[in-house]
Amino acid sequence: MCEANAYLLKGDQQELIMESVDILRPEEGKVYIQDIFGGQRWVEGRIKEMNLVQHRILLTQD
């Protein structure tokens, strides 16, 4: 499977906020994320970087 883990940057820490992310949709000041099991979450912030080969999504609230 090709899902990724989503992390939220807090200072110099990266907090894992969702595993196995399938769908990602930036909205006004938020990011909608959905995992492969249908779990959903809206996170305040924006996408900072994604690295698909490393299965990493990094969100930030900066």
Added chain:
Amino acid sequence: MCEANAYLLKGDQQELIMESVDILRPEEGKVYIQDIFGGQRWVEGRIKEMNLVQHRILLTQD
């Protein structure tokens, strides 16, 4: 491999702009994308939606 293809939404068409995308980084009004071979491109626009299981990244200039 878990890279994805990037498409740019133009009207109701989706134009394939890069295959095998590895890294994706939204910047001011642009999106930086890099493929697994090191090819780089900056696309004017923003991320509309990503679907990792379907290996699809959709950008828009709306």
